[in-house]
Each structure stands twice: as C-alpha cells, then as structure tokens.
Amino acid sequence: MALLTGKRVLSAAVMTIAFASPISAQSLTQDEALTLAFQDAQLERRTAFLDDEQVARASTLAGPDVEVESTVVSYYVATRGGEPVGVAYFDVHRVRTLPQVVMLVVGTDNRVGRVETVSFREPPEYRAPDGWLEQFHGRELDGELSLKGAIANITGATLTSGAVTRATRRVLALHAVIDPFGAEVHDAEAHDADAHDADAGDLTANRR
Amino acid sequence: MMRLVLSCRVTIALTALLISLAPVHELHAQDADSVRLAELERRIEAVTRELERMQLGRDVVEADSSIQGLGPAASKVYRVNQGVSLGGYGEFLYENFAANREDGSGSGARNQADALRVVLYVGYKFNDRLLFNSEIEIEHAKESFLEFAYLDYRLTDQVGIRGGLLLAPLGLVNELHEPPIFLGTERPLTENRIIPTTWRENGIGLFGSGDAFSWRLYVMNSFNGTKFTAGGLRGGRQKGAKALAEDMGVAARFDYTGTPGLILGVSGYTGETAQGQELANQPVGGRVSIWDVHLDYKKRGWDVRGVVAGAQVSDVTAMNSLIGLEGASGIGSNMLGWYLQAGYDLLRTSASTHQLIPYLRFEKVNTQRGVAAGFSASPANDLTVTSIGAAWRPVTQVIAKLGYQIHSTAANTGVNQLNASLGWLF
Numbered sequence: 001m002a003l004l005t006g007k008r009v010l011s012a013a014v015m016t017i018a019f020a021s022p023i024s025a026q027s028l029t030q031d032e033a034l035t036l037a038f039q040d041a042q043l044e045r046r047t048a049f050l051d052d053e054q055v056a057r058a059s060t061l062a063g064p065d066v067e068v069e070s071t072v073v074s075y076y077v078a079t080r081g082g083e084p085v086g087v088a089y090f091d092v093h094r095v096r097t098l099p100q101v102v103m104l105v106v107g108t109d110n111r112v113g114r115v116e117t118v119s120f121r122e123p124p125e126y127r128a129p130d131g132w133l134e135q136f137h138g139r140e141l142d143g144e145l146s147l148k149g150a151i152a153n154i155t156g157a158t159l160t161s162g163a164v165t166r167a168t169r170r171v172l173a174l175h176a177v178i179d180p181f182g183a184e185v186h187d188a189e190a191h192d193a194d195a196h197d198a199d200a201g202d203l204t205a206n207r208r
Numbered sequence: 209m210m211r212l213v214l215s216c217r218v219t220i221a222l223t224a225l226l227i228s229l230a231p232v233h234e235l236h237a238q239d240a241d242s243v244r245l246a247e248l249e250r251r252i253e254a255v256t257r258e259l260e261r262m263q264l265g266r267d268v269v270e271a272d273s274s275i276q277g278l279g280p281a282a283s284k285v286y287r288v289n290q291g292v293s294l295g296g297y298g299e300f301l302y303e304n305f306a307a308n309r310e311d312g313s314g315s316g317a318r319n320q321a322d323a324l325r326v327v328l329y330v331g332y333k334f335n336d337r338l339l340f341n342s343e344i345e346i347e348h349a350k351e352s353f354l355e356f357a358y359l360d361y362r363l364t365d366q367v368g369i370r371g372g373l374l375l376a377p378l379g380l381v382n383e384l385h386e387p388p389i390f391l392g393t394e395r396p397l398t399e400n401r402i403i404p405t406t407w408r409e410n411g412i413g414l415f416g417s418g419d420a421f422s423w424r425l426y427v428m429n430s431f432n433g434t435k436f437t438a439g440g441l442r443g444g445r446q447k448g449a450k451a452l453a454e455d456m457g458v459a460a461r462f463d464y465t466g467t468p469g470l471i472l473g474v475s476g477y478t479g480e481t482a483q484g485q486e487l488a489n490q491p492v493g494g495r496v497s498i499w500d501v502h503l504d505y506k507k508r509g510w511d512v513r514g515v516v517a518g519a520q521v522s523d524v525t526a527m528n529s530l531i532g533l534e535g536a537s538g539i540g541s542n543m544l545g546w547y548l549q550a551g552y553d554l555l556r557t558s559a560s561t562h563q564l565i566p567y568l569r570f571e572k573v574n575t576q577r578g579v580a581a582g583f584s585a586s587p588a589n590d591l592t593v594t595s596i597g598a599a600w601r602p603v604t605q606v607i608a609k610l611g612y613q614i615h616s617t618a619a620n621t622g623v624n625q626l627n628a629s630l631g632w633l634f
Contacts, residue, residue, distance in 0.1 A: 098291055153507075
C-alpha cells in the first residue's frame with residue numbers, strides 16, 4: 001500500500017514536471033524581454049528610417065562579415081524620471097536553417113548592457129548559454145568584439161556564436177548611426193558633431 | 209453718386225468679409241493638415257509595427273494573449289513556429305604514407321584520397337518542448353549510416369528526456385566531430401580506439417544544463433564484445449543496427465561550462481558486453497568500463513585541448529576464448545590513451561575573418577596496457593603519434609588542414625604520413 005502511494009506520488013511529480021513546468025527560457029515575448037531588461041522603466045518605441053549613406057556607414061562600422069541591410073530600424077528607449085537608461089534593439093538572423101531573435105540592450109555609455117535570446121528555433125543544444133552571453137556585457141564596437149578577439153566560441157555551437165557576435169556588431173553599428181541618446185545625454189558639442197546622424201533618427205515615436 | 213457710394217460700401221463690406229473670413233479659412237486648412245499628418249503618423253506606426261511583427265515573428269511580438277483557455281505563457285506553444293532545420297558537415301582526406309616504417313623496412317602502405325564523410329543534419333521542432341534531430345551520413349562515398357536520431361522532450365528549462373539512437377557522451381570528439389571544430393587532419397587515436405568515435409547506440413536518458421554546467425545520463429545497448437580486438441574497442445560498436453540488447457550500459461557525463469571558451473569535464477561508461485554468449489554453459493560478463501577527463505579551451509586565438517581516457521575489460525580470458533583470440537592478439541584488459549594539443553591563430557589581430565592556426569598534438573595510446581594471464585601484449589599496439597600542421601579557416605565553418613604525423617610504436621613499426629584535408633559545416 002505504501003509502495004502504491006509512493007508510485008502515485010512519483011507519477012504525480014513526473015506529470016507535474018512534464019506538463020506544468022514552464023519552459024520560459026525557450027522563448028520570450030518581446031514584452032517579457034523588455035520587462036526583463038528595464039523592469040518598471042518608461043518605454044518609448046521609435047523607428048529610424050535610414051538612407052543609403054547611413055546604411056553604408058553602419059555596414060562599415062559593423063565590419064566586413066556583418067550584413068547591414070535594413071533601412072527601417074525599430075527600437076525601444078527606456079527612461080526613468082525622464083532620464084534615458086538604455087535602448088533595446090531586436091535583431092533577427094538565421095543560425096543554421098531557422099531564425100533566432102536576440103534582444104540587445106545598449107546603455108547610455110553606448111556599451112552593451114545585456115544580450116538576451118528571445119526566440120531560438122534550432123535544437124536547444126545549439127542555443128547560447130546565458131553565461132556565454134554575459135561576455136558581451138560592457139563591450140563596445142571595437143576589434144575585441146569578435147570571435148578572434150575577446151569573445152570565446154561555443155564549442156559545438158559555432159554557428160550560434162558567430163550569429164550572436166555578428167548581431168551585436170550590427171546593432172552597435174546601427175546604434176552609432178541612429179544615435180538615440182543624442183539629444184538626451186550628449187553634451188552640446190558632441191551633439192553638434194553627430195547632428196547629421198541624429199537627423200536620421202525618429203520619424204515615429206510612441207509610448208508603449 | 210448714390211450708385212458710387214453704394215458700390216464703395218459693397219466693396220468695403222466684401223473686403224471686410226474677405227478679411228474676416230481669411231484667417232478662418234487658413235485655420236481650417238491648418239486643422240486639415242494636422243489631421244492628415246496625424247493620420248500619416250498613425251499609418252507609418254502601423255506599417256513599422258507590422259514590419260517588426262513580420263521580422264521577429266508572431267510568437268515573439270504577439271504571444272501575450274491566451275489561446276484555448278490557457279494562460280498567456282501556456283498558450284505560447286500554440287504559436288511557436290514549427291519547422292524543419294537542415295545542416296551538415298563533411299570532410300575529404302588525402303593521406304600520403306612514407307615508403308618505410310620506422311625500422312627501415314618497407315611500409316607497403318599506399319597513398320589514399322577519400323571522400324571521408326558527407327553528412328546531413330535534419331531536425332524538426334514540433335513545439336518548444338518536443339523536437340527530433342538526426343544525422344545521416346555517407347562515408348567513403350558509398351556507405352550510409354544513421355549517426356544519430358533522437359526525440360527530445362524538455363521537462364523543464366534545465367532538464368529533458370532523450371530517446372533514440374544516441375551518441376555516447378564521452379570525450380570531446382564523439383559528440384562534437386565536425387571537422388572545423390578540431391585541429392588535426394584526423395581525429396585523435398585515443399578517441400578512435402578507446403572512445404570509439406563515432407560511437408552511437410540505441411538508448412534513452414536524461415540531459416540537462418545549468419548556468420555553469422551540463423550533464424547527460426543515458427542507458428544504451430552495450431557493445432558486442434565478441435567484435436573487440438587487440439587494437440581496441442572500436443569493432444564492438446553496434447551502431448544501432450538490430451543491436452543485441454542482452455547487455456545494457458550506462459553512460460554519463462558532467463562538464464563545467466561556466467567560463468566562456470572552456471569545457472572541463474569527466475565522462476564514463478560501464479556495461480557488460482558478451483550479449484548473452486556463454487562459454488562451457490557458463491555466462492560471460494565481459495564488462496567494459498571507460499572513463500575520461502577532458503579539457504577544451506578556445507579563446508583569444510588559442511585552441512587547446514587535452515583528453516585522458518582509459519578502459520578496463522573484465523573476463524578477458526573468456527572473451528578471448530569466445531572470439532578465438534590467442535597470444536598477442538588478445539583483447540587488452542587495460543587500455544590507456546591521452547593527448548595534448550595546442551594551436552594559435554596567427555591572424556588573430558588582423559581585420560580579416562581568416563584564421564591561420566599552426567598546431568602541435570602529442571599523443572600516446574596503448575590498447576594492451578594490461579592483458580589476461582597467458583596472453584601477451586603486442587608492442588605494435590603501444591603507439592606514440594606526434595602531429596604537426598596548420599589549419600586555415602577562411603570563415604569559421606570551413607577549414608583546410610595540412611599536417612604531418614610521426615608514428616612510433618614500441619615495435620618500431622610506425623609509418624609516418626602527410627595528410628591534407630578539407631572540411632566544412634553549415
């Protein structure tokens with residue numbers, strides 16, 4: 001009888017684990033990812049419309065092996081008490097056959113604040129572990145932001161390593177061209193120097 | 209005169225009327241522009257949101273609502289894009305053997321060019337919890353194999369259950385054997401004779417990972433020990449084909465992965481291998497136990513790895529009798545192999561995507577480190593191999609390697625060879 005009870009408890013536990021446990025890390029929604037990054041901050045969705053010259057400049061900044069093609073870039077500026085605290089970009093790219101969506105948060109110092117896998121459709125063993133993604137924190141767009149530099153490859157998930165690294169370079173390059181903090185955090189001199197880029201920025205801006 | 213006065217009054221009145229009406233008309237025009245501008249902005253916003261939704265996917269942008277009575281999170285599975293995932297890898301190998309063995313006698317080895325393997329990965333994701341993955345291989349341009357094929361069911365974020373034709377989770381190469389991943393034109397002998405890469409058997413097990421570690425625990429059909437040789441365990445693989453399953457084995461692995469670029473781990477396997485064979489009406493066990501400690505470090509241009517692996521076989525005398533092996537041809541009761549390999553990317557600081565990595569590997573393998581009483585060890589199975597070469601990666605997924613291997617055995621029968629290979633993965 002006791003054995004039967006034990007079996008019931010065990011099977012109930014297995015059923016609970018199998019059918020009730022969330023597998024949240026497998027895919028986040030955009031809202032969940034933004035909440036994870038900014039908690040209670042105010043979010044403003046903006047869209048930048050880039051001209052050919054700006055796309056070409058972003059492409060040059062990103063590097064020779066990074067594709068920059070989109071002329072329409074939506075991003076989310078987070079503010080607290082009216083002060084910007086960061087901006088989130090969502091980058092979608094192919095890993096092997098299927099796409100991956102990552103959220104990249106750039107801080108007001110124009111360095112990577114956070115990289116989060118939002119959606120990953122390849123087999124999970126190819127997914128970048130959170131610990132590996134932490135390598136990107138604090139990185140800026142320089143030669144070290146590369147698998148030949150400070151970013152270590154994931155053995156057995158080379159395609160994912162390359163895809164995330166290229167996405168980070170692409171987003172930082174677009175961020176430099178869009179300059180979403182231009183008017184908010186730059187001093188006047190720096191802002192004047194970047195005025196051309198800032199002009200490219202926002203045609204639409206909406207509170208979420 | 210009266211008409212003139214009237215005309216003047218009409219003119220003044222009309223002028224006054226026009227003057228008074230003009231701002232109203234302008235105001236109305238401005239209002240209309242504002243409405244049009246607001247409508248234009250609304251439309252642009254709608255278009256950019258639609259564009260974002262198309263780029264990121266419906267499951268990412270719109271998953272925060274419920275479906276079929278489930279909560280928003282539970283509803284996600286209904287929105288996850290299903291799909292086929294394709295990938296692959298392959299390698300070609302050219303081997304040029306020395307004319308003489310290390311003792312000066314003729315080697316008799318003939319040079320060879322081989323379409324070693326071309327592989328297609330096919331996977332299908334049913335939903336966030338359930339997926340199928342497989343590797344279908346053509347070796348030597350004519351032999352086809354199923355290298356692995358399994359179903360994964362994720363119980364939680366950290367733990368899943370896996371069943372099918374599984375890769376034994378031992379060593380560094382058995383699970384991760386795409387040519388661009390490892391240096392050297394050929395896989396290390398330690399991971400050929402003691403961990404018999406590519407070693408796959410039918411089974412079921414658990415897998416999992418945390419922030420700084422990953423692990424696997426499988427139950428698999430064991431080796432067919434009647435196919436072992438003095439040269440190691442390789443012949444005992446059943447490869448999932450109508451595999452004898454009288455004896456099952458347990459394989460386990462634990463890796464520390466908390467430092468990016470570093471894998472440091474241990475793995476092991478144990479299982480009897482006689483598969484129900486008897487000798488003089490007595491059951492034979494033939495238990496094989498394999499262990500390994502491995503390290504892989506890739507960062508800042510360095511590519512360093514090392515493996516130590518050993519195997520013990522019990523009931524060797526009975527197993528040799530079952531197979532009909534005698535003298536120095538008997539199965540080793542104790543095997544040991546290890547290698548250490550290092551390479552460095554000379555183009556690390558260049559802006560190019562290319563990598564040029566000279567490497568050195570030193571390896572010792574002895575598949576008859578211990579033999580049963582009444583048997584002898586062949587010194588030809590006590591090998592030392594030094595490999596020196598260079599690998600060129602134009603991109604991380606493609607590699608060309610050139611290497612020279614210096615083979616030495618305790619019997620002075622080693623034959624050196626020059627190898628060239630091409631490899632890719634996608």
